[in-house]
Amino acid sequence: MYIDVVTRKLDVLTKIHKKMNNLPFALIGRILFAIPMLMFGVFHFGNADGMAGMVPIPGGVIWVYLTGIALIAASVSIIINKKMKLATMLLGIMLLIFVLSIHLPGLIGGNESSMPMLLKDLGLAGGAFFISGNSSDD
Numbered sequence: 001m002y003i004d005v006v007t008r009k010l011d012v013l014t015k016i017h018k019k020m021n022n023l024p025f026a027l028i029g030r031i032l033f034a035i036p037m038l039m040f041g042v043f044h045f046g047n048a049d050g051m052a053g054m055v056p057i058p059g060g061v062i063w064v065y066l067t068g069i070a071l072i073a074a075s076v077s078i079i080i081n082k083k084m085k086l087a088t089m090l091l092g093i094m095l096l097i098f099v100l101s102i103h104l105p106g107l108i109g110g111n112e113s114s115m116p117m118l119l120k121d122l123g124l125a126g127g128a129f130f131i132s133g134n135s136s137d138d
Contacts, residue, residue, distance in 0.1 A: 030078050033127055037091070038075035044068025056101050070094060078131065085135040092128035095121045 044051060045068050052060030070091070077087035098121045106114030 030081070030084075030131065033124075033131065034075040034078040036124075037071050037078070041068045041071030041073075041075065044071065054102050054106075056105070067094065074128075085132050085137055088128040088132035088135065092125045092132060095125035095128060099125065 044064050048061050048064040048068070051064045054060075055063045057063065074087045074091040077083050099118055103114045103118035103121060107118060
């Protein structure tokens, strides 16, 4: 009797799993990941002078514009599903560079607002690497 109940429950779970696989969660997730990247890229153009002071190397505004372009390009790649593996791998690397070169030194220097930014970029880097690892070469 117990085995019959377990078998029926497993059958129900299998049917639910099959229906869930038919939903476009991967597409929705990719788009939800890409939208903030697109907006962050646009923000880099709208506030380049303000962000230039955070760049730890010479040529501040130029680097802000380049990272804005990179963020927009990555988001477009993710949305249209072209070169997504490469784009998300590079995006993850760029976000880790931000963590190590901007947010971590800020946190060590006593800037309390660096912690949320560090965690945000660390989490987004993880998401980018996850997408890259689950994408096929295209």
